[in-house]
Amino acid sequence: MSRTFLKMNGLGNDFVVIESLTQPFDPSPEQIRQIAKRGQGGIGCDQVVAIDPPKAPGASAYVRFWNADGEEAGACGNATRCVAWLLMRSGGKDAVAFDTSAGRLSGVMAGDKRVTVDMGEPRLAWEQIPLAEEMDTARVELQVGPIDAPWVHTPVCVSMGNPHVVFFVDAPVSDEFAEKTGSLVEHHPLFPEGVNVGFAHVVSRDHIKLKVWERGAGLTAACGTGACAAQVAAVRRGLTDRVATVEFESGPLVIEWRQADGHVIMTGPVALEFTGKLPEGIAA
Numbered sequence: 001m002s003r004t005f006l007k008m009n010g011l012g013n014d015f016v017v018i019e020s021l022t023q024p025f026d027p028s029p030e031q032i033r034q035i036a037k038r039g040q041g042g043i044g045c046d047q048v049v050a051i052d053p054p055k056a057p058g059a060s061a062y063v064r065f066w067n068a069d070g071e072e073a074g075a076c077g078n079a080t081r082c083v084a085w086l087l088m089r090s091g092g093k094d095a096v097a098f099d100t101s102a103g104r105l106s107g108v109m110a111g112d113k114r115v116t117v118d119m120g121e122p123r124l125a126w127e128q129i130p131l132a133e134e135m136d137t138a139r140v141e142l143q144v145g146p147i148d149a150p151w152v153h154t155p156v157c158v159s160m161g162n163p164h165v166v167f168f169v170d171a172p173v174s175d176e177f178a179e180k181t182g183s184l185v186e187h188h189p190l191f192p193e194g195v196n197v198g199f200a201h202v203v204s205r206d207h208i209k210l211k212v213w214e215r216g217a218g219l220t221a222a223c224g225t226g227a228c229a230a231q232v233a234a235v236r237r238g239l240t241d242r243v244a245t246v247e248f249e250s251g252p253l254v255i256e257w258r259q260a261d262g263h264v265i266m267t268g269p270v271a272l273e274f275t276g277k278l279p280e281g282i283a284a
């Protein structure tokens with residue numbers, strides 16, 4: 001039976017979203033890679049997202065995320081806004097909660113195709129990132145760079161349900177620098193589960209410019225959990241206040257690391273591009 005999908009994006013970070021509420025979706029890594037492939041019969045996306053039936057009371061769904069390389073990821077911030085918007089739209093509500101492998105997330109409408117999500121508390125202990133050895137995650141002993149470019153060092157590590165390392169840089173980095181350095185850091189032995197790599201330039205106490213090399217997907221137009229991690233990292237280092245705009249070249253997200261309960265709150269846009277049917281050969 002062929003399966004319907006929705007193509008969505010958050011600031012250009014794009015997803016194939018599959019509603020598996022009535023028809024189970026259990027893809028192999030190879031099927032995910034085929035769906036994510038740009039051209040050559042694939043749909044093309046950074047992540048594939050499945051919206052399964054809820055497993056616990058109070059949730060509208062259980063949501064899973066896979067990177068373009070076929071591996072499952074614990075969290076995806078931009079897709080979280082997209083899924084929250086879809087569930088609110090189909091349920092005729094302006095608030096929703098759903099579960100993921102990293103915990104419960106919730107969202108509210110914040111305007112036309114604009115959603116605020118509660119991404120929960122960041123995890124900051126070295127075992128929670130995880131790192132391969134005990135270290136202060138606010139000042140990680142790591143210095144890295146390609147042979148022909150300046151090195152970056154002493155990053156902050158944050159888990160938003162997925163692992164992030166954030167390097168603070170004096171000026172926004174080029175795509176070429178992020179690709180070369182990000183791919184080196186993603187597979188560094190300090191990160192046994194790999195890592196998403198952010199390069200954050202703090203413009204002012206409420207403004208960060210960010211580029212993210214994503215684990216399993218490479219350089220993406222934006223990374224929601226990367227934006228949350230960059231703001232948490234900047235607050236930990238005393239560089240920003242609790243609320244900041246985190247700006248990608250594709251647009252801004254507003255991130256608050258809320259003092260009251262320690263939760264990270266993200267507001268940003270969602271876009272529905274088109275709907276389609278997965279080709280029979282790659283429908284799981």
Ligand SMILES: N[C@@H](CCC[C@H](N)C(=O)O)C(=O)O
Binds near residue numbers: 074075215217224
């Ligand atoms: N694009 C995402 C993050 C997707 C998962 C990440 N690449 C990982 O492997 O943890 C976002 O918007 O957060």
